Amino acid sequence: MQTQALTLKPAEPRASYYNIDPKDLKMRAVDLPGFTSVRASELFPIEQTPVTAATPELMRAEIRRRTAATLEKIDLQKIRPGDSINILTSHHGYSIYGGHAYAEMVRTIRDEVERRTGATDIRLRAGVGLRFRETEEYIAKFGLDEYFHGKAKGIAPVDRGVPIKTAIGTLYGIAEAYDARWIIHAHNNDVRELHYHRQMGRLFKPFAMSYATIETRSSYHQSTGPRSANLLPRLIWESDYVQKRFLLSCFMQVGPEGIMGVNANADLIAQDKEFTKLNLQWYGKILTLLGALKDVILVIDYPGPMPYTATGGVLFGNFLNANVDEFDLRKLTPFTRYSDMLYPDNKPLVEGVLPPPNPAIKAVILNYCSKGYPGAFFPKMLPMLVVGAQAELMENDEQNTEFMKFALKVDSLAKAVSFARNFTKSDKILIFDGAVGGFNVSSALADEMRELAPEVSARVDNELMPMWLKQRGIAPQTVH
């Protein structure tokens, strides 16, 4: 398949238990006629520049150099040569822009700890979302078990738990996440599931997710509230149990333009505040622009679960909620697991409290995504066309037993797009295909994005950014 020159390269298909066979992916959306791209930098220039290199090898070398440099600032003298260290990682990082940068950051953390401390019992623990084989697949893909001398392991929320006493009672972590003298939290900052973390303690979230067992994760998603749930990971991290082990955190910095760098810190609270500023700067305008678009057809074409399918550094889940300013903490957002519970059909049990899913979405075409994320909410609420073999995958997804009852199967992507154009009367199409640094879109949508960008930029600068910062206790003058 030849990708047109005006478009950005989509993410490669992924051979996985959770995806259709790559040979069954008959067409990528970007190969349909009439598509072009819009770069994030042309819409909203930022001061920082993404990490770039001429070849994948040079890119990995640059990530290694930056990881070693940022770790150099951290005191590792606490580690004795005989100590054990768990490097805690999460599935998302291994999926961002192909995962190579995150994998290299993780390898470098290992090497630097060994080089500077003499410790050799360094383990990799790779947490998952709801697809329990996923990080094992990444460990194999990136050769991490060999790299960690047989000490790399996927961990899942149904594994043995360990009690962690917090300020609100006992919660549970995954025992194998914490079975070392020290832990290093190796994660990524991207805005991702903004509808859950709301950029309030975003860097803490894995402590109640990837590193936690089912009750703690369920407490987060079903029992403690769509904003206040974010207190749980903070309290787990603050617990004596975790503090005795916590050494440092090392984050791959990600923005709409790509990989932005690597940042390590021994103070996660300070680091979270810094990344809050950066994420508001890097993602605020893009997300506000998405919220200003009207009458859009979305094509999902990415080897990840539906809400995490990405383009230009943002997700389908972000667009689903883009009719509400998700950075505004006063507001509830359309899709969270709390709202999902309240839609047994296509209207909520309680009216007038929850905003609807983004009404700008006129149709969704599901060409390619992973199974293993409960998503019946999406076809219940949005006109959904599912293409070819992908429909069979969804029909047999144990986490989506009702999904295809609300969706229409179409045998080809071209037919689905043509049909969607006809019934929506729209020619504005946005593809979530993993494009890096921008968006693959129809020409009509490209025009609209460029036209709206200046007004959005001014509104964010003058009105929204000061409010977002104030809500988070950050002085505007500290942001450049």
Added chain:
Amino acid sequence: MPHVNHVAVIDYSLCRKCPFCVRACPTNAISWDNNRDPVVVVDGGKCLDCTICMTRCPHHAITMQARNEPLPYGVDWTLADPDEVTRVCHAAHMHAEQIICYCRQTKAREVAAAILLGHRTPEQLSVATGIRTGCGVLCITSVLRLLKAAGVEGLKAPGWQWYGTYATIWDLPAEAFEKYPEYFLKEDLQAANELYPKAD
């Protein structure tokens, strides 16, 4: 009636008789007995095709295979006293029609009815209603809240599946509200009281 078409099958040439699948199964469909041959056995009548055992088996010894006949599951909630079903749901701060298992689309009233009809543990409720047999993660606190609301006490946590302690917005200590105002606890408690019922 919903049904499943697959069942977990163990390849005994790969099985190392570790208890991982036994501990991970939400329906107690897999048992382990060292005095039996084979040691690890799947009860097809309880297996609801969640695939958790398959995707967590360290030895890749489990596959999901097509059943000869579909296995139906689900509880007709109207078989229980409707007023009691509503009372239990409300005591757990849930609407009777509320979805609590996103994977199987199980409603609170189905689980409440199953409890009232005699299914008294999370595992029994999973077999009866299908709840917790998709992702196996997100809905456990709703199950535990409904059991508590129905007055089921003294549950013995089986270990890895659940431990019996969790947090809810209604039970957070007052100190947390005071110490962490930036996490919007007060606002979410107010929203929860608007979105979900209070105990009757």
